[in-house]
Amino acid sequence: MEPRLLASLCVLAALVLCFAFLADGVFNQQQHGFDRAILLALRDSRDLSQPLGPPWLIASVRDLTSLGGFTIITLVTVLAVFYLMAAGKYRNAAIVTSAIVLGAAAESGLKLLFSRARPDVVPHLVDVQTMSFPSGHAMMSAITYLTLGAMLARGQTGWRLRSFVFGCGLFLTLLIGMSRIYLGVHWPTDVMAGWTVGSAWALCVWMVADWLNRRRRPGDPPQ
Template identity: 35%
Template structure:
């Protein structure tokens, strides 16, 4: 702060105005396309149609008789960093932080919808794993610890749910299409990188991560299309009003700046 300047009075801090609601028809269209792809992958895996694709996908990142990973140690460490973004700790930490930030910004509807999206996505992924029950690949050595069923990839599914759902929630802060699409496309790219990292580390077949990403993205868009109304009803209830930002921050965005 420059010497002599006085701090901005708390009553002059203004929260942004909600500027965007998800186009539910577009979200539903994207969701249906993703779920159609997910269903196709389930059919292909359960009918043994992905063996060649899966083997080639795993081997492309390996070399030599011991099937060591391609690239330097720095590349491998970077891949592990990327995969951690879809792990239980960081993924849930970011999700919790996003809910808190949305509540602080008085976007209770978006906070409620995002929370429902994340919880519902976890249930959907767990159900899919139990139904298919695929073992993890043993074609190449694993470069990180992994347990449980392989299909669909939990990292891929959950990363798509959390990061795409988060982007859809925070898109409510802007009226500009370019900003909203950049947020959503960036989240899709980030979650796709998490999915790719699981194949590089050898703990998932390519078909696992393709299905996981499609299923997670499909759930995030489906929730945005179909669950906004119940989330809005819950968020607008008297009980939810307790989570509003402090009264000192409740100046509306329409008030003229000083």
């Protein structure tokens, strides 16, 4: 087996196992103490409505968390798909569209399956409406930004540029997930689960795109 494929499968298996561990803990309520401790550690013990840090940090975190919301994710996806189509990469455009649309459907299905309530330990600093597990912002940001980062990195020359492009997607994914914990709207295990399943989804998309690219006929432009 090709080393790159073997490494990808090993990472995928590790991500699936991590999600299974987190999901089992949610069903059995084994991680509730860990979740509570993290949320309480980020708040002023004298006033739980006040997060740690200067006032400007709250506004900054609210701005960051919007990058994982429905509106921004949709806008980024549409612009990326138009870019790929303009570059003649129609197959990649179709892969990105399918991955993110199906990922959004999977995220909604998982929330309904687990039906975990939002944290009630600390006051929420933004309005939320849906269930808690897994974090939709963490999952969709991982699916979107890691998929786009991997796709765009494939078109770069040199490992430095590829690492930078993919690293930007990874950095955004981590920031968005952590913002949900800071704002008190998700248990930490919600975010961790969103990261694992979203990363696994993005990895599967990358593997499919890489396999299709290797199957292209000689003379065909890279997709």
